[in-house]
Amino acid sequence: MKLESIKDFFVTQYGIITSNRFGKFGASIILFFGVVALLAPWIAPHDLWESLRDSNGKLAMLRPPSLEFPLGTTAMGRDILSQMIFATRTTFLIGLVSGLISIVIGANIGLFSAFYGGKIDEILMRFTDIVYGMPFLPFLIVLISLFGRNIWFVIIAICCIVWRTSARVVRSQALAIRQRQFILAAKARGCSNLRIIYGHIMPNILPLLLLYTSFNIAWSVLAEAGASFLGFSDPDNLTWGGILYNLWISGKIRTAWWWFAWPSICIILLVSSLVFISRAYEEVANPRLKQR
Amino acid sequence: MILEIENLKTYYRIEKGVVKANDGISLSIKENEVVGLAGESGCGKSTLIRTIIRLVPQSAQVTADKMTFMDQDILAMPEKEFRKKILWQGIALVPQSAMNALNPVYRVGDQCTEAIKAHTDYGKAECEQIVKRLFDAVGLQAGMMKAYPHEFSGGMRQRAMIAMSLLLNPALVIMDEPTTGLDVLVQERILRNIKEIRKMSESSVSILLITHDISVIAEMSDRIGIMYAGRLMESAESMELFNEPYHPYTLGLKNAFPSIKAIDRELISIPGSPPNLLEDIPGCLFAFRCPFVIPECEKTRPPDLEIKPGHMVHCIRTDHVEEFRKLAGDKKTWQSSKSAT
């Protein structure tokens, strides 16, 4: 693929996403979070772990939102705005990395399964079935109990689970593409198996792939938030779920609404935005859904 | 006169403009006559069929100086009335890909009897008699009435559809590409069946046969019309059209068809493709592909000339037809048209 076609690719994707009301909304939210994540160290007013004192010198514990602390403070006097900003970066990163790795795994399994069929298909799909049966949290718990709390284990655990749906879906679409005559034609023209899989089948399931990339990132964010909330996350890398976990263990969940509100709203916003972008892709993958 | 259409225009309104799918079609079908309409994709034959049986979408604009079926004005007739009185009983349709028009979960015989019962008050026994008789006429065994569509081969399904179209003794049957996609022996059987049905004494049915296969049209039709880009370019009695063609498009089509009786004849294709019906083309619609075009052709729409009784040509250069007939046999002539460059 030439360089100009990569630029074209992004231009087309941008066009697809923004063609739809939902897509536009989703894209702007994600862009916002992305910018925040990128500029985190420069825009956060305070250090996220620093216990702050207010103008009177008292420890600024559990302050509701004010001019001084726009999003309020935690039980340990930490600025929630700063925490949110840094946590955006971590959450975004985990979501993106897990989502991308899982779609790469899922898409490849789906493509190879569909193309080769027979025994390979059987083995890969039975393996996928087994993974379907695996529950996410216990798996993560086992990993963490064995190896300790580390951001990478969270990512690995998420990747190990999230790929399974995309594998199934990619396989079924790839099967449909594989029956089409231009694939037979490609074989007749001398294309090797790999060339057919990546050069001919994959480009034709691209909308589906992008849709599921978006979905996978959304699921990863949710999975991470859930795991963190229950305490299975890296204490050094704060995420939105992690903020909620801190809230939970402080016991102040009933009183400090601000501590609860911002992380929750952001999680909802980010996941929804990703789903909205998927919606825009769904219309490309299935043109009958196009709104008139 | 079974069907009389004068200056029929069907325009589709779409986002980008107006598509003049049918732009001034005049044709008439007599009793017990087979009229064949030849035309390629995009010539407007599907639109014509849909206009006649009132299946065009609401957004379509249909006008005609005259459109009567057995002296009843079917253009002005309200749709409900048309469906009840004319459709299937007066005008029946054998659609393209009739194979897929049958409901796969009902027995074919039942589908037929349902159709009859919906339009008449015949009892079950009478309906079955009619269906049996027609199955016989198309060469299907009576036992097939109890079968499901998937048990029929492609050719048999087509014959079943033809039988269904005749159930209510219509005066006119419109057949849309009845043998396209079928093997030649199957096609032959069906064409033979149609000829036999016409000879049956009880039914004097007229047929409007629409296909792109000139050979089929030549074999089946009494009169032939050549459609192109929404208009009739030429229409005449079959023999006359083949022996004395006037329109350049007809001349071109004749040379484009291979024949096993003329193995060594050179095939000549018409370069270019049909015009975009969205565009407003002031002159003749065939001008772009015509090797005999003169500036006049592109300025004004040619009239429908009745060059001989019963022979209509849509061209202004009919006076040069002798010359054209000779030149049309030469490949180089067709290479000189605008569309070839």
Place this chain on the structure above:
Amino acid sequence: MAILEVSDLKQYFYLQPTFLGKLVGGAKPRIIKAVDGVSFSMQHGEILGVAGESGCGKSTCCLAIAKLREPTDGTIRYKEQNISEMSKGEIRNYRREVQLIFQDPYESLNPRYTVFDLVAEPLRALTDKNKTEVRERAHETIAMAGLTPEEYKNRYPHQMSGGERQRVGIAQALVLEPKLVIADEPLSMLDVSIRAGILDLIRDLSERMNFSCIYVSHDLSILSNISERLMIMYLGRIMELGITKEVITEPYHPYAQALIAAVPIPDPAYKRPIPKIKGEVAQPIDPPPGCRFQTRCLQVMDICRGTEPPLKEVKPGHSVACHLY
């Protein structure tokens, strides 16, 4: 030396019996004998037409010869080499020399590729040419197929008409300068007024580039125009094979006679004879022994039901598989 020699080609498909069938009756798998003993040879530069109705096995033969499907039995020799015994490198070479033109111009082109990419793909997949060479050869071939490269190279399939797409398909097949081209009903999905143009293109290029062509079609009118020799198949076997003109004007086999009688002529004055044939096309599933045509032949004899008639010469260069001769 014949460029292609097919000996006793067989392609069988096995239908597994239903679970109930196995349970109740110990049913055996049913066999679809799509191709059942086809033998013929082709010379350099000739155009061989293959005629037959649906289910006669002509497309299946094409796939086997193009090495897109392994035959159940029989040998296919290309330039005297058995294609089932080729090494990987030899197979690559085979693909360079044996190409296909597909029937459906709407389905045989990858919708995501531009015309340039489509025509360049075989070059990229099978040769080591560099970018410039690929570009030159692709442009050359696009032009040879009757399309101006500048205008068409960046177009996508959905932006072109059926005829234009089929030209791209032809360019794809010819870009590697093959020696044998298998055309599977390339005209059947095109408008009638442009078929002649594409047919001419195939004929001209076959002469210019000197490749042999197997032209498969159910349309005898087209075959009569383009092929030098004609082969008529029925239910997986060859019924008649000879010079086109002879087969069409003087068919020997009852099936060939019926088929040719059934072809409509674009002439209203012509009184077509009624084909001497009965019954419907049979399925090639579990066929009875003997001649495949026995169920439909009006001149069937006892011997036809027991022994399969061999394909033998009745005139020099003209063979028929029928017990009448």
